[in-house]
Amino acid sequence: MGYAYDPPEHVRVVWHYVRRGRRYSELCGGRFLAMQGRERRRFARRLARDAHKITPRSMDILLSRGWRERMVAAWLVAVARRSEFRERLSELLLTPDDYSANNYCLALARLGTPADADILVSYLARSLPRPDRYSHADTALGALLLLDAEHGVDRTSGFLVPNGPWQRWNEGRPHVPSYSPEECREDAALACAYAAESATYIRRPDK
Numbered sequence: 001m002g003y004a005y006d007p008p009e010h011v012r013v014v015w016h017y018v019r020r021g022r023r024y025s026e027l028c029g030g031r032f033l034a035m036q037g038r039e040r041r042r043f044a045r046r047l048a049r050d051a052h053k054i055t056p057r058s059m060d061i062l063l064s065r066g067w068r069e070r071m072v073a074a075w076l077v078a079v080a081r082r083s084e085f086r087e088r089l090s091e092l093l094l095t096p097d098d099y100s101a102n103n104y105c106l107a108l109a110r111l112g113t114p115a116d117a118d119i120l121v122s123y124l125a126r127s128l129p130r131p132d133r134y135s136h137a138d139t140a141l142g143a144l145l146l147l148d149a150e151h152g153v154d155r156t157s158g159f160l161v162p163n164g165p166w167q168r169w170n171e172g173r174p175h176v177p178s179y180s181p182e183e184c185r186e187d188a189a190l191a192c193a194y195a196a197e198s199a200t201y202i203r204r205p206d207k
Contacts, residue, residue, distance in 0.1 A: 013061045017050055017072055024068040027075055027103075033190060041201075044194070048201035051080035063088055067099040074103035078110040078195040080202060086111060090119045094126065102136035106191045109143035112150060120144040121155055128165035131172025138179055141166065142188030145181060156181070 006014075018024045021043075026032045032043055054076055062073035063085070070092065077085050086108070093104040105123070108116040120140050127135035144156050159165045160181060170178040179187075 010061055010065070013058045014065070014069060017054065017058065017062060017076070018069050021046070023047070024072055027071060028068070033194060044198035045201040047075065047079055048198045051076040051078075051082070051198070052202045056084070059085060060088075063092065070098075070100040071103045074100060074107040075195070078103075078107040078192070079198045081111055081199070083111050083113075086116065086119075093119060093123050097134045099134070102139035105136060105139045105143040106188060106195070109146050109188055109192050110195050112147060114151065117144060117147040117151065117155055120147070124159055124165070128159060128169040131169045137166075137169055138184045139188060141181060142184030142186070143192075145185040146188050146192065 023046075026043065032040075035043055059073055059076065059082070062069040062076075073085075074089065076082065077089065089104045089107055092098055093101055093108075098104075101123070105120060108119055120143055123135075123140050124137055124144065127133070127137040127140065141156065141159065148155055160167075166181070
């Protein structure tokens with residue numbers, strides 16, 4: 001996440017958006033979902049402030065670095081619905097073995113257009129036939145189910161047919177917990193709901 005030879009600009013950006021307050025740790029572990037009261041409001045408000053104010057240059061720096069920085073960047077996109085970064089998220093999502101892929105999926109769900117759904121479909125089409133490769137197909141499926149419900153369409157049934165791609169992907173990962181499509185949708189909905197909650201603080205003063 002940080003190296004002695006990093007340019008000073010990178011050091012400042014990573015400290016402000018990723019390391020300060022251990023934001024990356026709270027997002028990575030999902031602890032933010034269990035926050036209550038003042039702690040929850042403070043975390044959500046600060047996330048919203050940075051999501052709204054981050055410059056394209058700073059966002060590009062985060063998206064060009066390690067998985068922690070890219071994870072935080074995806075959340076900033078999700079909260080403020082920064083659609084100008086859709087193409088970059090799509091490129092990263094379709095890169096094999098990216099540990100932040102689940103966060104890109106959630107950001108696309110928050111952007112919420114048919115174009116975002118198409119990116120998720122492409123990711124599932126590439127990931128499900130390869131259960132031996134690291135992927136976040138479960139998060140992608142949950143995000144796509146959310147968008148299907150929102151758009152009133154069905155893009156997921158082809159993946160969910162008996163003995164189809166989803167079933168074979170789960171069977172090909174016997175040592176990894178498997179989740180039902182509904183559980184995947186519920187998890188994606190929880191994360192997206194928090195991003196929407198945080199977005200309500202955009203433009204409000206931080207305290």
